[in-house]
Structure formats: C-alpha cells, structure tokens
Amino acid sequence: xxxxxxxxxxxxxxxxxxxxxxxxxxxxxxxxxxxxxxxxxxxxxxxxxxxxxxxxxxxxxxxxxxxxxxxxxxxxxxxxxxxxxxxxxxxxxxxxxxxxxxxxxxxxxxxxxxxxxxxxxxxxxxxxxxxxxxxxxxxxxxxxxxxxxxxxxxxxxxxxxxxxxxxxxxxxxxxxxxxxxxxxxxxxxxxxxxxxxxxxxxxxxxxxxxxxxxxxxxxxxxxxxxxxxxxxxxxxxxxxxxxxxxxxxxxxxxxxxxxxxxxxxxxxxxxxxxxxxxxxxxxxxxxxxxxxxxxxxxxxxxxxxxxxxxxxxxxxxxxxxxxxxxxxxxxxxxxxxxxxxxxxxxxxxxxxxxxxxxxxxxxxxxxxxxxxxxxxxxxxxxxxxxxxxxxxxxxxxxxxxxxxxxxxxxxxxxxxxxxxxxxxxxxxxxxxxxxxxxx
Amino acid sequence: xxxxxxxxxxxxxxxxxxxxxxxxxxxxxxxxxxxxxxxxxxxxxxxxxxxxxxxxxxxxxxxxxxxxxxxxxxxxxxxxxxxxxxxxxxxxxxxxxxxxxxxxxxxxxxxxxxxxxxxxxxxxxxxxxxxxxxxxxxxxxxxxxxxxxxxxxxxxxxxxxxxxxxxxxxxxxxxxxxxxxxxxxxxxxxxxxxxxxxxxxxxxxxxxxxxxxxxxxxxxxxxxxxxxxxxxxxxxxxxxxxxxxxxxxxxxxxxxxxxxxxxxxxxxxxxxxxxxxxxxxxxxxxxxxxxxxxxxxxxxxxxxxxxxxxxxxxxxxxxxxxxxxxxxxxxxxxxxxxxxxxxxxxxxxxxxxxxxxxxxxxxxxxxxxxxxxxxxxxxxxxxxxxxxxxxxxxxxxxxxxxxxxxxxxxxxxxxxxxxxxxxxxxxxxxxxxxxxxxxxxxxxxxxxxxxxxx
Numbered sequence: 030x031x032x033x034x035x036x037x038x039x040x041x042x043x044x045x046x047x048x049x050x051x052x053x054x055x056x057x058x059x060x061x062x063x064x065x066x067x068x069x070x071x072x073x074x075x076x077x078x079x080x081x082x083x084x085x086x087x088x089x090x091x092x093x094x095x096x097x098x099x100x101x102x103x104x105x106x107x108x109x110x111x112x113x114x115x116x117x118x119x120x121x122x123x124x125x126x127x128x129x130x131x132x133x134x135x136x137x138x139x140x141x142x143x144x145x146x147x148x149x150x151x152x153x154x155x156x157x158x159x160x161x162x163x164x165x166x167x168x169x170x171x172x173x174x175x176x177x178x179x180x181x182x183x184x185x186x187x188x189x190x191x192x193x194x195x196x197x198x199x200x201x202x203x204x205x206x207x208x209x210x211x212x213x214x215x216x217x218x219x220x221x222x223x224x225x226x227x228x229x230x231x232x233x234x235x236x237x238x239x240x241x242x243x244x245x246x247x248x249x250x251x252x253x254x255x256x257x258x259x260x261x262x263x264x265x266x267x268x269x270x271x272x273x274x275x276x277x278x279x280x281x282x283x284x285x286x287x288x289x290x291x292x293x294x295x296x297x298x299x300x301x302x303x304x305x306x307x308x309x310x311x312x313x314x315x316x317x318x319x320x321x322x323x324x325x326x327x328x329x330x331x332x333x334x335x336x337x338x339x340x341x342x343x344x345x346x347x348x349x350x351x352x353x354x355x356x357x358x359x360x361x362x363x364x365x366x367x368x369x370x371x372x373x374x375x376x377x378x379x380x381x382x383x384x385x386x387x388x389x390x391x392x393x394x395x396x397x398x399x400x401x402x403x404x405x406x407x408x409x410x411x412x413x414x415x416x417x418x419x420x421x422x423x424x425x426x427x428x429x430x431x432x433x434x435x436x437x438x439x440x441x442x443x444x445x446x447x448x449x450x451x452x453x454x455x456x457x458x459x460x461x462x463x464x465x466x467x468x
Numbered sequence: 469x470x471x472x473x474x475x476x477x478x479x480x481x482x483x484x485x486x487x488x489x490x491x492x493x494x495x496x497x498x499x500x501x502x503x504x505x506x507x508x509x510x511x512x513x514x515x516x517x518x519x520x521x522x523x524x525x526x527x528x529x530x531x532x533x534x535x536x537x538x539x540x541x542x543x544x545x546x547x548x549x550x551x552x553x554x555x556x557x558x559x560x561x562x563x564x565x566x567x568x569x570x571x572x573x574x575x576x577x578x579x580x581x582x583x584x585x586x587x588x589x590x591x592x593x594x595x596x597x598x599x600x601x602x603x604x605x606x607x608x609x610x611x612x613x614x615x616x617x618x619x620x621x622x623x624x625x626x627x628x629x630x631x632x633x634x635x636x637x638x639x640x641x642x643x644x645x646x647x648x649x650x651x652x653x654x655x656x657x658x659x660x661x662x663x664x665x666x667x668x669x670x671x672x673x674x675x676x677x678x679x680x681x682x683x684x685x686x687x688x689x690x691x692x693x694x695x696x697x698x699x700x701x702x703x704x705x706x707x708x709x710x711x712x713x714x715x716x717x718x719x720x721x722x723x724x725x726x727x728x729x730x731x732x733x734x735x736x737x738x739x740x741x742x743x744x745x746x747x748x749x750x751x752x753x754x755x756x757x758x759x760x761x762x763x764x765x766x767x768x769x770x771x772x773x774x775x776x777x778x779x780x781x782x783x784x785x786x787x788x789x790x791x792x793x794x795x796x797x798x799x800x801x802x803x804x805x806x807x808x809x810x811x812x813x814x815x816x817x818x819x820x821x822x823x824x825x826x827x828x829x830x831x832x833x834x835x836x837x838x839x840x841x842x843x844x845x846x847x848x849x850x851x852x853x854x855x856x857x858x859x860x861x862x863x864x865x866x867x868x869x870x871x872x873x874x875x876x877x878x879x880x881x882x883x884x885x886x887x888x889x890x891x892x893x894x895x896x897x898x899x900x901x902x903x904x905x906x907x908x909x910x911x912x913x914x915x916x917x918x919x920x921x922x
Binding site for chain 2: 093094372373374375376378379391396397398418419
C-alpha cells in the first residue's frame, strides 16, 4: 500500500498536492471544493493590505496550438477584506482538519503590522504561514513582495519579525527574479524560517498584439510586466529548487512550485527535494479535477517502482547534480538510427546538417531518403534524437568501454602537475589519444 | 424518358450536393498545421505531381502567414484550389505523409491547401507575383481547362501575350464542368479563371478552333501554340438501342448537373451507369443525389480490375449504388424511350496486353434490368479529327499527342501540348503540371529562336 502523506516542516497533509497561493485558493468556496476533490492542502491566496485590481489581468502564451503554455498575471493579493478571509480560513480549517491550510501573508514592512497579522492568522487555527516575498508586480512597487525577496537583508529582518510571534511553521516563498537564489534562502534560514517555497512568478511581458501594438494583458491601452507561470517555467523552477536543495547552509524542507501540471511534473520536484508541491496554472486551465490523476498517477508510479512512501523518493536525484568540471569527457555516446522505425521525415538530417556537426548522410533509397549517422564524426550531442518524432527511433549509444575517464577538472590538474600550458595543440593531443576528432 | 425521378425540394438538393469535405475553421487549420512535422525534403512534396512545397505552406498557415502560404502553393501549381478539392489526396500527398508510416492519421493536406487558397480568393487575390517585362511574343492556347490555364498564367508572368481560345461559353474546362458538385462548385473554378485573367491572359470564349477561327490562321497569328484540348465524347457502346431517348454520355450528364439548376436536370427513376471508373462513380452518385430511386453500375470485369479509387467506391456504396460486376450490356431495350438494359454475365479469361484479365461472356446468362436511363461512362475518345487537322502532330496508338517529356513540345516544333490530350485522361493536378512545364518549354523554344538558334 502506497502512502502519499507528507510532513513539510510539521505541516501534514494526506498527499503532497497543495493549491498554490493564487486565484484558485481565493475563497472558502474554492478551497473546500478543492479538498472535496482530493487536494491535500492549500496555501490561501495572500491576504493583507487593501488592494484593488484592474479588470483585465491575465495573458496567455500559446505554443503551436497548445493553449496556455505559459500564463502571466497582474492580479494582486486578495482583494477581499482581511476580516472576511480570516473568517473563511477558520471555517475551512474546521471543516477539513486533515488537510493542510497554510495562509499566505503580505503586509507593509513594519514590525507591529506583521506581528498583528501573524497573530490574527494563527487564531484561525491554520497549519502554517507562508510569507509572500515573491509577488513581482503591483505589490513590489509598494515595498512588499519581491521588493523584500530580492534583498536578503530585508528578507532576514522581516522573517525574524514573524518568527518572534509565530507558534506555527513559517514558510518563506522566494522570488526567482534574483541572480543567486541561495542568498535569500540563507537569509530566511538565518531568521529561523521553518521551510522554503519556490518559485514565485517570473517577471515577464507575455506578448504584444500585432494589430493594435498593445501589450497583453491590455488595460485600457496600457500594460506592463506581470508574473509568468505555467508549464514553460518548470525548467527554471527545477533549477532554482535544486540550488536551494543542495545548499547545506539552507537545509530546510521545501515546497516546490512552478509549472507543475501533473504527477510527472510533481515527481520531478520531489526527486529534487520538494516535500509538497503547489499548483496554480494547471488548475486555472482545467479546474480542481486534475488532482484525481495526480494522486492516482503518483500512486501507480510508486507501486510500479516498489516505493511505499514519498520519503523513499524525495531528493533521490539530488546527488546527481554536479558541476560541469566533474563530468567525464571520455564518456562517449553517438546516435544510432533504427532504420526499421524511421518514417523518413529527415528532420534529424537537417538539424544535424544546419545546426550541429554535419554527420548524418542523406541517401536516396527506393523513393525516400535514408538517413545514416557517420559514426566517426558524430559528437553525440543528441540533437537528432530530440527532433526525431518517432519514439525509440534514434537512440544515443555509449561506445567507450569505460576503461578510461577524465573530467575537465582532472585534466586541468594534470596539466598543472606536469607544468605544461593548456594549449589547443595539447588538447588536440589528448583528444587524439582517446580517438576523439573534432572537425 | 419513360419514368422521370420526382423532383426534390430545393433544400434536399442543396443538402445532397453540399461539400463532402467541409472546410477547416481557422482554429482547426492552425491545429492541423501545427501537427505537421515540417519534414525536410518531404515525401508529400515528392508525391505531388506539381511538387508543391507542402510542409512550407503548412508551416506558414501555423504562423498566420496565409498570403505567403498561398504564394508557396501557387508557385508550383496555378490550379491549386481545384486540386485542393478534387485531387485524390489519399493516393498522392496525404498517402505519402510520414504519419502513415507512424501508424497515425496523415496531415489533412488537401483541406489545408483549400484553407490557404480560400483565404487568398476571399482577400480578393492580392498581388503576390511579379510580371516580367513584355517580350512582345504571343502564344495561342487552345482550351481553358487546367492545362491551358496553367500554361497561360505561367507564360503571362514570363512576359508573353497569352490568349486562350475556349469553345464553351463559360471557361475552365473540366474544372468548371466535370467535377462532382459535392467536391467543388463551378464558382471555385471560375475564381481560378479570374486569377489567370488578372495576370493579363486573354480568354476568348465561344471560340472553337477549326470553326470560329481556322487552325492555320491561329498558327500564323501566334509564335507558339499550346494544345490543352482534353478529350472528346464517350465512345459508342455499339449495342442496339443506343440511340433511344434516355441514353446519355457521363460527361454530358455531369455538365448538366454542374449548371446547378438541379430540378432542370432530367434523371430517370432507375438508372444504369455503364463502366466503373471515377467518372462512372460521379455520374452514379449524382444521379442518386438528384433523386433517382435506384442506380446500378454495370461493369464487365470484377471489383479488383475497376479503375475507380477505393474512396470513390466507398462513397458509391454509401450512396446505395448497386454494383453489377462481371456484367456487360448486350442491348438497350425500349421502343422510343429506354425501358431496360439486357445484360450478359461474364467471366475473366486470359490477361490482355495491359495485364488486365479479359472478360469473356458466358452464353445463355442474359437478364434484363428495367431502367429508364443509361449513362455511358466507359471513358472518352480522343479528339482525333481535331488533332488530325493540326499539321505534323504525331499520335500514339491510343490517339494521344506525343510530346517531349521535358519541354512538352510536339513533333511540330511550334506546337506544345499537355493534359488529358497527351495522357489519355489523368488528374487535374497532372494537367496543371503539364501546362506550367510546357510554358517553360515554349519559353526556351522562343528564347532560342530569338538568339538565332533552333
């Protein structure tokens, strides 16, 4: 029997799937409906200062006919009074004691104000607090959200104010709009935060209307940067998650966010160390019902792999994250085309010919083209296998016997030791010795 | 006719002759275009007789560059709208789509081409081609079918004065008169005619060469001549009763249907169509859709030998057409009107010189099918008497004009030919290719002459 329950810094939920602090978690109605459909937890849409939204607030990025490959928004934090939200949070938690109810907060950067809002939030009976240091638009201009997350010192100071009064776990939500994500994460840790969540949305302009020259979303002729989310941001989120997860100076539970649309995406976050995962855009696109496949798909995968608890899975890919300098230069792969599967679209040929290393030959055979890899020239870049539309047609095959290995760092060290300078000629000798010819 | 099929309500006719393959919506066109893999040196392009750069025109649809898409199509094929609707795509481009090998549905190339071309015509045929400066040479084109139109369009852009001589009142040849209305309406063909005219090609209608204008006069008047005259009448069945009222050639019948005055096209209650080619299927399904109660296709060989495409056969079966295979007409029965057709059962004997097994009659198997109308769809004869009036042409044993495969030049160096009159009856797309290639054959012939060569 597979157990999907998690414990993220003391916040427990029956499965790792939480709604992210966002439009889907705006009200008791929505959060209760989500719980009914199986969501394990919610991060209530950020409550705090009085705000007023503009009407048109989302912009979609479609790609090759796929709607909302990316989504940006200029919506603010909850535009409903804080009293209404606190009342609904209390009611929701009472109705759903086994689900995680985390409340996202954002108020002006004053110690007393934070103290007050934290205390009032705890009074609802919720399970945890998430500090919104990530919102990139509307609030940051008022000195909140990303304006805090982008300055590690502010991040530390303000987090300390919450920790001073909080009796429940505090999660710090980070903005990706920063060059080194580890710095605010360390600041949060130093301030005593219990967990990190990331990523918030990325600064973006989603597009321009080519007929009117207006930005998307268009607010009466004007537009500006908004927060970018959705499937397109997942690779960025995974990278930033891994940076925090491997940082020994942080070592905190992490709630992963960013383009998670299904159980496969969720698993990637968990494999890179996330305890819970938060979802927004996919729900905005398809509704709460997607959680059914997420729970089922994850359970089935766990069962098929022989795992019984997420603890056995969490962080499993983290040891594989390493620096380029430690990669083996002599681990040689080349592309092989399975002629029985080839459908003769010739996409591998044109990609290799125009964009890679010109090592696929195109020969006319029986009215179509035969594509063949000239193996001695193939650098194993894998581009052809990526453009190939047929599953399993082009595979990357390892051809070295594993008897020798050399990383860049080792190579440099060897040169240093021998006192020889690293020149193009010396490098070519090394390559030649190992049967590598770069043309 | 003895028993005329009762007229249908007008909505019924419109329903029966509505688009068999409705157009793509803008959204579905983009979705389908995005499904295209954008193959390099694509098999679909090679399978198209005019070698349209299909994956490129489809990519342009996906980016919303519809004008560029139409240009890519037209650069290879001037009869692109007709081809989009009337080409047997599943044996040409779509049949070659790599998705077939992948075990998936091929890209709907025909529908996408129609989408691009519909948009081009809806936008009022924006100017996208540059015309070369006039070279003061003139070419006379006989026939305004797809071969003639393609030849005229190409020549006109190359700087020639191109004049098309058309016997009919309404131009377009078989594109206008010979395609089943549920595949394409006459107005679509006329859009292509209008496009060719907009390039500066003059079309003289009701101008039958040999009658309104003499052949030698034409040859004298122009620097070169292109023959795109197609084929002629249905051949005789050579059975008794062929002259009874109610016997009609398939093309004559289809031409009447193409007037789109549905209720004015006489059709029998019970109809026999002789022959099982693609034209036979058109005639049979059209008769059925006009209200005939029962339509039979009578064919002397079996299902295996019939020349109709598989999808046409399927359509006929769906329309409830009854097939009598291994059956040959012996006699058309009736006093003044057709009353029935006496047939004889056949068996297949030894293969003929084309490798098709020869039908042999089985004596004593006569039976009569009561019908009111007989449609002859056993092919078309070449226009032998007309072709005979043109000096120095050589014809093959089937009566088709022999041309050089690259230049489309006939044995008479000043005369070029393409389309059905050289191939005995193929697709519109073949004619479109011939016409365009012949234009280049004419261009190099006349350019060499100017330079003093041959």
